[in-house]
Amino acid sequence: MEFELWWLLAFPLFFALGWLAARVDMRHAMSESRSVPASYFKGLNYLLNEQPDKAIEAFIEVVKVDSDTVDLHFALGGLFRKRGEVERAIRMHQNLVAREDLSPERQLKVMSELGQDYLKAGLLDRAEEIFSQLYKTDRYSDAQQFLLEIYVQEKSWAKAIEAAVALSRTSNKSYHIEIAHYYCELANVAYAHGDLDDARQYLNEALEANHDCVRATVLLGDIAASLNDHIQAVAIWRRIESQNVTYLALVADRMMASYRALQQDAEGLAYLRGALARVPSFELFNTIFNATLNIHGATVAHQLAREVLQTHPNLRGLDKLLEAELLTAPADLLPDLQLKKSIVQRYSQQQSxxxxxxxxxxxxxxxxxxxxxxxxxxxxxxxx
The missing domain is CATH 2.20.28 (Rubrerythrin, domain 2)
Incomplete structure (x- = not known):
């Protein structure tokens, strides 16, 4: 390919055209910046400096000057809702809903924002109505999430399960923990009404949703104990050890009560002491201390408290040690011990x-x- 001399003449022309285009773009950008009110930039600056109150005031000035700033309306409504000024957010978004010049996409966004305003205000029926409409649109994923939140607040557990199952299919998050708890909530309602078969069914479904749902296991044990089937209750509660051994602390008192009903206090005490060796817990220790006190007396309980306090020093353990000492101390030492215990107990309760x-x-x-x-x-x- 041969080089043509006239190409040299074209280079300055291309350069001049590029320079002219840049000047035109610069003038256009400058004219646009002049058309934007200064309050807009003030608002942005306040937002960057985490001064939302001043940002809102600045943005309101912009809206007064130019009512067509739809995106700014969105920003203002969100700021109002975040600050707790829900009524102002609702009015802002209601005005946008009434506009007929918005694109379908922005109309859906406005409805979503208004639904969130109603949800924040506690107007659950209005929020549910809006998100139920949005569920049939391209914003169904967000709508489904907010509907789930509404169902939980309304304690509509069956609807919550349905929504959570649907969300598990359409999102990256698994809702198996939440679904298990919703079934437990249904079980609580059934149990309160004496429908034990329904309660058990819900709890079994909770465990199907989440095999490690300790709450379902706790409630199944409670049902067995309420029927005086203490052998079954203890067997169920001991399953917690394979789910999450730390949760044994929540049922320690109930387990000892069932062991006591079976006249197997010593076996129950030995089991809980084994659990305490694996999971240091004041709740477990408290149950074990009281059981030891009842079965073996104050001297053995004092020795237990002393051993635990040496291994895991804390105010609650010291409180139990002083309690044991009060039971065996001479009368002349009781006033000082009672004073010490009252002080330790007060501070331990504040930290517990x-x-x-x-x-x-x-x-x-x-x-x-x-x-x-x-x-x-x-x-x-x-x-x-």
């Missing part, structure tokens, strides 16, 4: 809390479902 591993919520009672973040199985069975 269950804590959610997901959000850090603390409570004196054990929960299968965290009341703060709504996660299941997020409370370890051992107090911190």
């Amino acid at each position: 809390l269950y804590q959610c591993e997901h959000c850090g919520f603390k409570a004196r009672s054990f929960f299968w479902h965290c009341p703060a973040c709504n996660h299941w199985d997020s409370f370890p069975p051992l107090k911190e």
